Amino acid sequence: MPSILYLDQSGQLGGAELMLAEIARQVGDPAHVILFDDGPFVAYLEQLGVSVQVERVRLGVTKSGGWLASANAVPALLRQVRTIVRHARRFDLIYANTSKALVVGALAAAYLRKPLVYHLHDILDRSHFSPMNIRVLTSLARFFAARVIANSQATADAFVAASGDRSRVEVIYNGFDPTPFLTDQDGERVATRVSLETQSSSFVTIVVGRIARWKGQHVLLEAARSQKDWTVWIVGDAFFTEEDMQYKRELEEIASTADLAGRVKFCGFRKDLPTLYSAADVVVHCSTAPEPFGRVIVEAMLSARPVVASNAGGAKEIVRSDTTGWLVAPGDFCSLRETLLEIERNPGLAALRAQAGRSDALRRFSIDAILGQIRTSVETCVF
Ligand code: UDP
Secondary structure, X not given: OOOEEEEEOOOOOOHHHHHHHHHHHHOOOOEEEEEOOOOHHHHHXXXXXXXXXXXXXXXXXXXXXXXXXXXXXXXXXXXXHHHHHHHHOOOOEEEEOOHHHHHHHHHHHHHHOOOEXXXXXXXXXXXXXXXHHHHHHHHHHHHHOOEEEEOOHHHHHHHHHOOOOHHHEEEOOOOEOOHXXXXXXXXXXXXXXXXXXXXOOOEEXXXXXXXXXXXXXXXXXXXXXXXXXXXXXXXXXXXXXHHHHHHHHHHHHHHOOOOOOOOEEEEEOOOOHHHHHHHOOEEEOOOOOOOOXXXXXXXXXXXXXXXXXXXXXXXXXXXXXXXXXXXXXXXXXHHHHHHHHHHHHOHHHHHHHHHHHHHHHHHHOEHHHHHHHHHHHHHHHHO
C-alpha cells in the first residue's frame, strides 16, 4: 500500500470531508491529512486516529470568482505549494479532495514528479463555478492527475462536458458504515420529538444538510405551508459564506410567518443523525441544483425511512423512483407537497419502499466495497 498525503481545503464537516475521513483512516500506509483551514473536522479526524495537521491558507478565491481574485492569490498560492512540497516529499502519492486542494496539489505533484489523484465531489458547472475556474480545474486534472475519482456519474458527466479528460475518470460512489443507521432507535422516537417540541401525532418531515440556497430548504417550507399537521426539522447549519448566513436568516423569516410559526425547528449541526432520521416520518432532499452525490439520501435509506429526493444529479442515481423512494422535479414545491401527502396517507406503501431502500443502500454503498475500489484505483497510479 502506498503512503498517501491527503489535501482538503476545509475544516468543516461536509460530505466530501466525511468521505475523506473514512478513506484516510483505511487507505495509505502511512496516511496523513493536511487541511487548509481549521475547524471541527480536525478533531473528527483525530478521534478516528487519523494523522492530521492544519496549514492555513487564505487564497481569497471563490468558486464563482474571476481573474482578478486569482491573480491576487498567486503569492499565497505559491507559499502553500512550497509548504505542501515540503510535506509531500516523503509520500508516494498526493490525493486532492477539493478544488483548492487540486490547485495546490497539482503544482506540488508536478514539482516532485509524484502521482496525483483528484477526488471530485463537485458538479463542475455554471451553477457553482465560474467558467474560468472550471477551465483551470479541468486543465490541472488533464495535465497533472493520474486519476479523477468522481463521486457519481453526474459528477463525471459534468467534468467531461466541461472538457475534462474522460480517460482518467472513474466513478466511485461514497461508502457508508451502516451500523449506526441499523440500530433500532424506535424507543427514542418519543423523547426525540419531545426534545424538539414536536407533537407525537405530527407528520414530521426532516431536511438534513448545509444551509445554503441551492440546498433548497425553502422548497420544503413552501410545500409544508398549507399542511397544518406537518412539522419541519431543518438539520444542519450555514458554515461557508455570508450568502449562506443571509439565506439562513431568510429561512428563519419564512418560518416565522403565520402559516408556519411553531412548526419549523432549526436543529443546528447535529451528530445524532440516526436518532433524528428514525424519529421523522419522511426524509426530504430538495436541492434546487444537481447534487453531486447526496450522502443524506443514502443515510435515510439505511435508516429505513421513506425518502423524497430532487430528480437530478447524483440523487437520481441513488433513489430508484417507484421502488426505493420518490423523485420530484427540483424546486417544484407543489409536486413535493403532493408526494408528501401520498406518503402521509399510505404508511404501508411508505414502509415498503423504505425497506426496499435499506436493502438497496446496503448492497450498493458498502464502505468496505467502496474502499476496496479506491485502494485499487490508487495503487494503479503508483505501481
Ligand atoms: N451532516 C451531519 N450533521 C448535520 C448535517 C449534515 O452530520 O447536522 C452530515 C450528513 O450526515 C452527511 C453530510 O453531513 O453525511 C452531508 O453530505 P451531503 O453529501 O448530503 O452534502 P454535502 O455536504 O456534501 O453538500
